[in-house]
Amino acid sequence: MILFDHVTKSYPRDKHPALDNVSFHIEANEFVFLVGKSGAGKSTLIKMITKEEMPDDGKIIIGGIDLDYVKKRHIPHYRRRIGVVFQDFKLLPTRTVYENVAFALEIAGMSNREIERTVPKVLDLVELSDVAYKFPDNISGGQRQRVSIARAVARQPKILIADEPTGNLDVETGRGILDLLQKINDYGTTVLITTHDANAVNHLKKRVITLRDGKIVSDQKDHGIYRLDGDNDGISLPQPGHLHPETYLIREKKDTPRPRRRLIQ
Amino acid sequence: MNKQKTTSRLKSMIKNSNHHYMRNVSRIFKYGVIGFGRNIWLSITATIVTTLTLVLLLATIVAGAVLNSTADAMREKIDISIFFEPGTSKTLLASMATTMKKDDNVKNVEYSTSEEMAEMQMQDAKDKGKQDLVAAYELVGMDLLAKNQPAVMRVKVYDTSYLDSIKRIVNTDEEFREHLSKAKEPTYDSNSSTIATISSWADIATKGGIALSVLFLVISTLVIFNTIRMAIFSRSEEIYMEKLVGADNSFIRGPFLVEAMMSGIFAGVIAGGLGLAGYNALAPKLQSYDIKVDIINNFLMDPRNIIMLFLALVGTGMIITLLSSRLAVHKYLKKF
Numbered sequence: 001m002i003l004f005d006h007v008t009k010s011y012p013r014d015k016h017p018a019l020d021n022v023s024f025h026i027e028a029n030e031f032v033f034l035v036g037k038s039g040a041g042k043s044t045l046i047k048m049i050t051k052e053e054m055p056d057d058g059k060i061i062i063g064g065i066d067l068d069y070v071k072k073r074h075i076p077h078y079r080r081r082i083g084v085v086f087q088d089f090k091l092l093p094t095r096t097v098y099e100n101v102a103f104a105l106e107i108a109g110m111s112n113r114e115i116e117r118t119v120p121k122v123l124d125l126v127e128l129s130d131v132a133y134k135f136p137d138n139i140s141g142g143q144r145q146r147v148s149i150a151r152a153v154a155r156q157p158k159i160l161i162a163d164e165p166t167g168n169l170d171v172e173t174g175r176g177i178l179d180l181l182q183k184i185n186d187y188g189t190t191v192l193i194t195t196h197d198a199n200a201v202n203h204l205k206k207r208v209i210t211l212r213d214g215k216i217v218s219d220q221k222d223h224g225i226y227r228l229d230g231d232n233d234g235i236s237l238p239q240p241g242h243l244h245p246e247t248y249l250i251r252e253k254k255d256t257p258r259p260r261r262r263l264i265q
Numbered sequence: 266m267n268k269q270k271t272t273s274r275l276k277s278m279i280k281n282s283n284h285h286y287m288r289n290v291s292r293i294f295k296y297g298v299i300g301f302g303r304n305i306w307l308s309i310t311a312t313i314v315t316t317l318t319l320v321l322l323l324a325t326i327v328a329g330a331v332l333n334s335t336a337d338a339m340r341e342k343i344d345i346s347i348f349f350e351p352g353t354s355k356t357l358l359a360s361m362a363t364t365m366k367k368d369d370n371v372k373n374v375e376y377s378t379s380e381e382m383a384e385m386q387m388q389d390a391k392d393k394g395k396q397d398l399v400a401a402y403e404l405v406g407m408d409l410l411a412k413n414q415p416a417v418m419r420v421k422v423y424d425t426s427y428l429d430s431i432k433r434i435v436n437t438d439e440e441f442r443e444h445l446s447k448a449k450e451p452t453y454d455s456n457s458s459t460i461a462t463i464s465s466w467a468d469i470a471t472k473g474g475i476a477l478s479v480l481f482l483v484i485s486t487l488v489i490f491n492t493i494r495m496a497i498f499s500r501s502e503e504i505y506m507e508k509l510v511g512a513d514n515s516f517i518r519g520p521f522l523v524e525a526m527m528s529g530i531f532a533g534v535i536a537g538g539l540g541l542a543g544y545n546a547l548a549p550k551l552q553s554y555d556i557k558v559d560i561i562n563n564f565l566m567d568p569r570n571i572i573m574l575f576l577a578l579v580g581t582g583m584i585i586t587l588l589s590s591r592l593a594v595h596k597y598l599k600k601f
Contacts, residue, residue, distance in 0.1 A: 050509055069271040077275065080511035090506040094303040106292050107512040151510065 001159060001190045002026040002049065007058035009044055009214075018044040019055070020214040026192060026207075028158070031185045033201050034194045036211035042194040045211070046163050049192075050084055051075055063158055080108055083152030083189075087164035089144040091136040097123070097147050098132040104154045118154060126150040126180060142173035146180065153184055160184060162193045166200050178203055289516060297523020304524070307496040311528040312535070314492050315582050318485030319536030320543075323578065325477045327544065327561060332469075335557040344375075345422065347435055348415040348446035351379040358416060361440050365420055368430050373421040383411040415446040482585075490589035493525060497593045504597045518594050525590030526583050533579030540578075541571075 003025050010017040019041045026032050036042050047053040048060055051067055060067045063081060070078050091100050101122055105115045123129045126146040131139050136147065145165060152160055162181060166174030178193075178200055185191045195201065201208055210218040301308045349358070358376040365374050377385065387407070390398040402410055420431060435441050435451055445451075497504075507517045544565075548558050564570050 052509075064270065065274055066268070066271040069268045070275065074275045076508075076511045076513040078511075079509060084509055090502065090509070092503055092506065094300060094503075103507075103512075104510050107507075107510060107516055109288060111288070 001028040003061040005059040007055045009055050017214050022216055028190055029188055031191045031206040033208045040211040041214040081157055083157040083160040085148045085152050085162040085165050087167040089148045093136055096133050100147055101150045101154050104151045122150045122154045141169050145177050159190045166197055293519030294523055296520040300520050301524045301527045311492055312531045314489050315528055315532035315586055316535045319578050319582055320539055321481045323540045330560050331558055334560040338557045344419040346452040347418040348449035349444045350446055351412050351415055353416040353444050370422045370427055372423050376418040378416050379411040379414040382414040383407055415449055486585050489585055493589045494593040501597045514598050521590050521594045525586040529583035529586035530579050533582035537575040537578045
């Protein structure tokens with residue numbers, strides 16, 4: 001579902017590359033944490049997925065789409081296929097909770113009737129029905145993050161990217177948000193979360209990819225199968241470069257499991 | 266292989282997207298109108314700056330028209346007076362007038378005999394209610410009054426800067442030289458400075474008016490552009506977020522343009538109202554200073570002209586605000 005193959009990205013003013021020869025593959029329906037300190041390259045990686053940034057080298061394939069061939073005019077359509085959640089929520093301050101969620105559907109040209117049918121269900125999913133007509137400034141941080149998630153999943157994307165979704169929240173509220181993301185994953189959405197919060201990672205016990213100075217230093221499933229750091233207990237692992245995008249693209253189409261259930265009925 | 270598959274997937278994505286042009290347009294208008302209300306302080310600021318621009322523009326145009334018309338009127342009034350000995354006959358004056366009219370710069374020639382001048386002097390005294398003067402003239406008698414009154418020829422010219430040929434006629438033509446008043450010199454020399462001043466005012470009114478209008482337009486467009494740019498800067502996060510959610514540029518830009526358009530419409534209507542009110546308050550004062558406002562009064566007599574004026578102001582306001590807003594939004598659309 002998400003493939004990075006030998007991806008390198010440098011910024012002109014930085015001495016070291018933001019991403020250095022990064023390769024990993026996230027299967028459909030997986031739930032993955034991308035961890036690392038500030039400056040490790042997590043945000044750059046997310047920006048590559050949302051096509052805000054282009055790699056200097058390497059290949060990125062998201063949901064069977066090779067980003068090399070996504071032209072500028074295709075970007076809005078491409079972005080509608082992935083849901084993105086931010087640490088600072090990025091809600092429209094002059095629109096109500098309902099309007100913020102509806103916005104994601106309006107830009108896709110959905111009819112008013114469909115929007116009126118869908119938005120209440122999404123708000124119900126994130127437990128925000130009672131604040132639907134409040135403005136973002138008038139609700140709590142946890143509620144704002146739920147609005148952000150509701151907006152991201154309203155179009156039922158196959159991939160949900162969350163950049164430090166618990167970063168601005170207390171532990172308890174953060175756990176609530178993680179449980180909600182787990183629930184979304186249970187419905188068949190592939191979830192990738194960046195974080196440097198150990199509590200968040202330990203709470204769900206999912207696959208963890210660790211970035212340090214732009215390099216993947218460990219890729220560990222709960223069984224340790226995906227360790228790539230040399231301490232892999234003798235399990236034979238394909239080295240970076242094993243991922244052949246051509247093969248992947250074909251496999252992706254054939255093998256990607258469809259979501260088991262619709263998130264919003 | 267990758268390219269083919271990606272392209273076909275992108276094509277199907279675009280095909281599957283619901284492209285409802287009218288639905289999108291109505292949403293853009295809806296969010297534009299809502300945004301105008303919810304960002305009311307920014308909207309008010311943009312409207313005020315645009316209104317000031319339009320009022321200044323209107324004032325410059327009106328001032329140019331009024332000054333021009335005043336200068337024309339004053340030019341009309343200016344003539345060169347050539348005085349002849351009392352008793353110069355009408356036939357002689359007509360003959361000299363014919364000579365004078367041959368000059369290309371001469372627009373019109375009028376003349377009055379001594380008797381006619383005496384009549385006019387008496388009438389003027391009566392009109393002004395100067396009874397003592399009327400009594401004195403009656404006492405002297407019109408014949409005697411006429412005998413002391415020089416005959417006058419009034420010459421109107423096209424260009425007040427070139428009077429040499431007229432001076433030449435006055436100084437060299439036999440008839441003129443023979444009958445010129447010895448007591449009163451022709452007035453072209455004493456009027457020349459007034460003529461020059463009025464000419465330069467008229468020139469300033471014409472050329473300066475256009476230059477000022479253009480200058481105001483440029484300055485105010487820059488001011489409005491910066492006002493709107495600052496307003497949009499404070500909402501740049503919104504643009505960023507909308508782009509990330511997958512909104513295309515026209516959907517993001519649209520509501521900003523609708524808001525700008527509304528500012529332009531309100532500014533045009535307010536500027537028109539202020540302009541009319543200001544003109545109605547100032548016009549009587551201007552008239553009292555002998556400034557000719559008839560051209561504006563005549564224009565405003567026709568209700569269609571007033572509608573046209575408002576439409577022009579609204580149109581100009583919309584062009585300025587839409588242009589500024591589009592430029593400002595473009596910067597952020599390009600950035601993200």
